[in-house]
Amino acid sequence: MAALFTCTLFLVTSLPKASPVLVEQKSAVSRQYKEFLSYAKFIKHSNHSLRAVEKIASFFVEKQSECPFSCVNEPRCYSCNTASYPDLAGSYLCELLATDKYRAETKFQPNSSFHHYSLGDPCQEERCGNNGDCIPDFENYFYSCDCHPGFAGKHCERRGKTCSEIKSRSTQAPSGSYVIDPDGDGGYSSFSVYCDMIDNNGVGVTILSHDSEDRTLVDGFEEKGSYVRNVYYIGAGVSSVAQMSGIPMVSAYCEHFIKYECKGSLLFRSAPAGWWVSRDSVQMLYWGGASPDDFQKCACGAATPNTCNCDANIGSSWHEDSGKLTDKNHLPVIQLRFGDTESGEAGYHTLGKLRCYGMA
Numbered sequence: 001m002a003a004l005f006t007c008t009l010f011l012v013t014s015l016p017k018a019s020p021v022l023v024e025q026k027s028a029v030s031r032q033y034k035e036f037l038s039y040a041k042f043i044k045h046s047n048h049s050l051r052a053v054e055k056i057a058s059f060f061v062e063k064q065s066e067c068p069f070s071c072v073n074e075p076r077c078y079s080c081n082t083a084s085y086p087d088l089a090g091s092y093l094c095e096l097l098a099t100d101k102y103r104a105e106t107k108f109q110p111n112s113s114f115h116h117y118s119l120g121d122p123c124q125e126e127r128c129g130n131n132g133d134c135i136p137d138f139e140n141y142f143y144s145c146d147c148h149p150g151f152a153g154k155h156c157e158r159r160g161k162t163c164s165e166i167k168s169r170s171t172q173a174p175s176g177s178y179v180i181d182p183d184g185d186g187g188y189s190s191f192s193v194y195c196d197m198i199d200n201n202g203v204g205v206t207i208l209s210h211d212s213e214d215r216t217l218v219d220g221f222e223e224k225g226s227y228v229r230n231v232y233y234i235g236a237g238v239s240s241v242a243q244m245s246g247i248p249m250v251s252a253y254c255e256h257f258i259k260y261e262c263k264g265s266l267l268f269r270s271a272p273a274g275w276w277v278s279r280d281s282v283q284m285l286y287w288g289g290a291s292p293d294d295f296q297k298c299a300c301g302a303a304t305p306n307t308c309n310c311d312a313n314i315g316s317s318w319h320e321d322s323g324k325l326t327d328k329n330h331l332p333v334i335q336l337r338f339g340d341t342e343s344g345e346a347g348y349h350t351l352g353k354l355r356c357y358g359m360a
């Protein structure tokens with residue numbers, strides 16, 4: 001039978017003049033020596049003992065209650081065994097232990113000769129859902145949940161919003177396919193993504209694939225923007241752009257690699273012949289490697305008076321403009337538009353996977 005036993009130990013010395021200090025009893029054990037007060041919350045396990053573990057000290061006390069008090073006063077002590085019955089001199093054997101029944105579970109056994117006092121286990125109740133592991137902090141009588149891969153929340157009660165959140169709540173989560181729910185319960189339905197749990201120092205990168213990742217020829221489309229490539233994202237449960245937009249919204253950083261190879265085909269010079277379309281169906285007139293403030297510019301023109309390599313329109317040789325789109329407020333890309341590809345002019349477009357990580 002277990003019973004709660006609270007020890008409060010006052011260490012009385014020559015006290016200096018000082019303001020009173022209030023110590024709140026929130027933890028299982030707190031040793032506030034400077035404030036001359038220490039306390040612990042022990043659970044008494046009658047007729048049990050912890051055997052074959054490291055003993056800090058073994059001595060006799062006049063009362064059974066003095067043994068757990070002695071444990072409070074010993075920084076290395078986590079539990080103690082006290083004799084159930086006194087010896088001929090009326091004293092009780094007290095054993096201070098450097099571990100407890102939670103760390104040495106197999107050594108905790110019935111024993112009619114002793115009572116065992118252990119610190120309360122903050123994980124003694126079922127605290128972590130979905131097969132999560134409760135990690136106790138005995139010193140502060142607190143706990144945290146190491147969630148089963150795929151779940152998050154303080155008690156692992158929900159699907160992770162992103163791969164980064166999943167990794168933060170389950171440090172051993174491997175790379176693979178996961179079901180995420182970026183906007184949480186009650187919003188859009190959850191869907192599958194790939195989680196790279198190794199890249200970017202193991203932060204957990206959310207990766208969303210689509211049907212336009214291959215290098216694709218653009219030829220025979222002269223009118224500006226007349227070539228249209230709608231980008232359809234792939235994943236079990238993926239059904240709308242609004243649903244996918246939750247990933248950038250709850251991530252700290254996102255990137256979408258985009259490339260256009262050109263032979264006599266313009267991008268932005270004069271009236272734009274090519275562009276990409278944001279998740280809000282807005283025509284975007286900047287290219288990978290540039291920012292939204294770099295109007296009609298590519299990476300090569302972001303810090304120079306130049307615009308884009310393709311806009312130089314040099315002879316019949318091939319040129320390229322490429323880089324990462326990183327303004328997560330515009331991602332993911334939902335459409336590609338090109339033109340100026342007739343009479344020997346042509347282009348190739350490539351769009352990488354959407355990659356997001358970190359937690360906003």
